[in-house]
Amino acid sequence: MIEQQPVKSHLLWLEDEVRNLTYYVAVSLDGYIAGPHGEFDSFLVEGDHMEPIWERYRGTAPTQIAEAAGLSVADGPFDTVLMGWNTYAVGLPDHHLPSPYQHLRQIVFTRSHEGPAGSEAVHFTSADPVATVRALKKEDGKDIWLCGGGTLAAVLADEIDRLALKINPVLFGNGIPLFGAREYAPAMLERAGTHAFDSGVLLAEYRRS
Ligand SMILES: NC(=O)c1ccc[n+]([C@@H]2O[C@H](COP(=O)([O-])OP(=O)(O)OC[C@H]3O[C@@H](n4cnc5c(N)ncnc54)[C@H](OP(=O)(O)O)[C@@H]3O)[C@@H](O)[C@H]2O)c1
Numbered sequence: 558m559i560e561q562q563p564v565k566s567h568l569l570w571l572e573d574e575v576r577n578l579t580y581y582v583a584v585s586l587d588g589y590i591a592g593p594h595g596e597f598d599s600f601l602v603e604g605d606h607m608e609p610i611w612e613r614y615r616g617t618a619p620t621q622i623a624e625a626a627g628l629s630v631a632d633g634p635f636d637t638v639l640m641g642w643n644t645y646a647v648g649l650p651d652h653h654l655p656s657p658y659q660h661l662r663q664i665v666f667t668r669s670h671e672g673p674a675g676s677e678a679v680h681f682t683s684a685d686p687v688a689t690v691r692a693l694k695k696e697d698g699k700d701i702w703l704c705g706g707g708t709l710a711a712v713l714a715d716e717i718d719r720l721a722l723k724i725n726p727v728l729f730g731n732g733i734p735l736f737g738a739r740e741y742a743p744a745m746l747e748r749a750g751t752h753a754f755d756s757g758v759l760l761a762e763y764r765r766s
Contacts, residue, residue: 576694577718579635580703580710581614582735584722589732590707595647599727604756610723613760617702619648619657630660635702637693639686641709642667649673661702664689666709690716711737718765720746726757 583600584590591597616623616633623630638661645665648654655675656663663679665672666689672681682689690713693701703713710717714736722735746763753759 575718576696576698577700578639578690578694578703578713578716579700579719579721580705580713580717581617581719581721582703582705582710582723584724584735585727585729585732586724587728587730588735589729590705590735591733592729593731593733595643595733599729600723600725601756601758604754604758606723606754606756606758606760609752609754610758610760614721616658616660617704619654620659621654621657634700635661636699637662637664637701638704639690639701639709639713640665640704641706642670643708644704644706645679646670655679686712687716707734708737710735711739714739715744719749720763722759722761722763724759724761 582590583597585599592599611618611628614634615628616630616635618626618628618630620630638658640663642665645657645667648657650673655673656678659678665679665681666683666686667681668683670681672679686709690701700719703710703717745766747766748762749764750762751759
């Protein structure tokens with residue numbers, strides 16, 4: 558039987574002494590983080606899961622969007638966010654978010670793009686993501702948020718210490734997978750917490766054993 562803990566009260570693993578890389582992401586029941594063309598409008602943005610998950614993962618919305626919604630981005634578990642170019646580019650150009658997470662240190666991995674105007678606070682790098690994460694883990698700081706997407710997550714899979722899935726009650730059928738292509742190499746994770754909401758969203762948290 559899986560116990561239901563109040564989401565806000567079991568913050569223990571967010572207070573580890575080591576600096577963790579946490580892949581915190583919304584995912585469909587069939588394992589997609591977006592549709593084939595980047596669609597994400599089927600993820601639930603209303604319901605009883607919203608407030609407690611935000612409290613736990615405060616700061617994981619773009620600064621401007623959080624401010625417009627009256628949400629504080631202060632005192633969250635992360636001080637750094639990692640994105641692949643495709644994830645970063647979601648904020649361009651329609652949403653006009655060249656520096657989406659201004660309240661975090663933003664690192665975007667790309668081998669072929671340069672930052673647009675307004676992205677001066679964003680660090681674009683073609684460095685090896687694994688070496689970058691290992692160097693970041695040696696620094697002092699809060700946990701590191703791996704925002705996505707699946708391509709970058711596949712490269713960083715063995716560096717992920719915590720996996721936090723907002724599993725949405727929807728089947729996509731096709732799309733961008735939680736992890737891009739990898740070798741078959743089963744790695745057991747340990748359950749750190751689970752919370753089922755009436756909305757149908759399940760917050761499932763795992764840690765590397
Ligand atoms: N559901 C969620 O919570 C969530 C969260 C995040 C993202 N997403 C979705 O995920 C989608 C994007 O995912 P994705 O898998 O297509 O792409 P991605 O992982 O965001 O970005 C891939 C790009 O990152 C760069 N990159 C990857 N590996 C690299 C390396 N080793 N060194 C340097 N650069 C590297 C390359 O950019 P260049 O081509 O520029 O070299 C590559 O094309 C978007 O639709 C987004 O909305 C969903």
